[in-house]
Amino acid sequence: MARRAAAFVVLAVAAGLAAWLLGRGAGAPWADAEPEPSREAADWHRPRTRERQAEREAMVRTQIARRGVRDRWVLAAMRAVPRHEFVPRHLRSRAYDDCPLPIGHGQTISQPYIVAYMTEVLRLKPKEKVLEIGTGSGYQAAVLSELTPNVYTVEIIRALATQAAERLERLGYKTIKCKVGDGYYGWPEHAPYDAIIVTCAAGSVPPPLLKQLKPGGRMVIPVGPPGQVQQLVLVKKDSEGKITSESLMAVAFVPMTRRVR
Numbered sequence: 001m002a003r004r005a006a007a008f009v010v011l012a013v014a015a016g017l018a019a020w021l022l023g024r025g026a027g028a029p030w031a032d033a034e035p036e037p038s039r040e041a042a043d044w045h046r047p048r049t050r051e052r053q054a055e056r057e058a059m060v061r062t063q064i065a066r067r068g069v070r071d072r073w074v075l076a077a078m079r080a081v082p083r084h085e086f087v088p089r090h091l092r093s094r095a096y097d098d099c100p101l102p103i104g105h106g107q108t109i110s111q112p113y114i115v116a117y118m119t120e121v122l123r124l125k126p127k128e129k130v131l132e133i134g135t136g137s138g139y140q141a142a143v144l145s146e147l148t149p150n151v152y153t154v155e156i157i158r159a160l161a162t163q164a165a166e167r168l169e170r171l172g173y174k175t176i177k178c179k180v181g182d183g184y185y186g187w188p189e190h191a192p193y194d195a196i197i198v199t200c201a202a203g204s205v206p207p208p209l210l211k212q213l214k215p216g217g218r219m220v221i222p223v224g225p226p227g228q229v230q231q232l233v234l235v236k237k238d239s240e241g242k243i244t245s246e247s248l249m250a251v252a253f254v255p256m257t258r259r260v261r
């Protein structure tokens with residue numbers, strides 16, 4: 001009897017351990033043991049619409065969750081933000097397709113999975129401050145604003161920046177701060193940031209962005225030659241200011257340019 005009970009305990013412990021290991025997501029660099037942040041009582045305004053909800057649910061299920069994005073707040077954000085409002089009118093029917101889409105001026109809105117993945121690796125806690133370089137359509141900024149009200153975003157093409165700011169305002173994303181400028185220099189007035197997300201490809205990590213990252217901060221950035229495949233890199237600054245970085249996956253982003261136009 002005692003032996004059977006002991007065997008049961010051993011089995012239960014083994015099952016628990018296996019579940020714990022699986023739950024950590026085999027080698028996912030951001031799947032650490034921190035408790036999940038609470039956003040139940042989010043006290044900033046987050047717009048809601050049921051328009052094309054079924055397509056967003058399908059997008060999250062088939063393109064994002066299936067490929068391993070697990071953070072439930074990121075999945076909820078992807079279900080909430082009406083992506084069709086962020087693409088040009090003639091491409092609205094394709095807004096939830098599994099691909100990037102052109103947004104004018106030679107730029108693109110990233111594939112939904114990439115938006116979700118980059119958001120997840122930032123491990124944003126509620127109220128943390130995040131800087132985005134490359135506002136584009138404003139979609140990624142809207143997704144970030146589901147997780148924290150403190151979103152700052154910089155765009156180098158004036159026409160896109162103006163359009164995105166108007167769109168975000170019209171849709172009710174009123175907590176996002178937009179600016180026109182060369183994001184290579186970050187946005188020093190609001191630094192330091194808990195997280196930085198760069199959505200254009202840089203040849204190397206811009207030193208001003210590293211400087212504007214808080215100790216304990218995370219940055220995700222595509223690094224590599226323009227027009228080719230780049231590496232999506234996760235850069236971390238520890239509490240002593242020491243920088244470490246790791247490559248996450250191959251990606252193809254539009255290049256970081258250096259002239260405001």
Ligand code: SAH
Pocket residue numbers: 103107108109110133134135136137138139140141154155156157160181182183184199200254255256257258
């Ligand atoms: N995050 C965007 C996708 C952006 S595409 C979205 O959700 O729609 C990349 C954007 O980076 C383009 O709009 C491009 O104009 C912008 N960009 C390129 N170089 C930049 C720079 N130095 N500073 C700021 N933005 C830049």
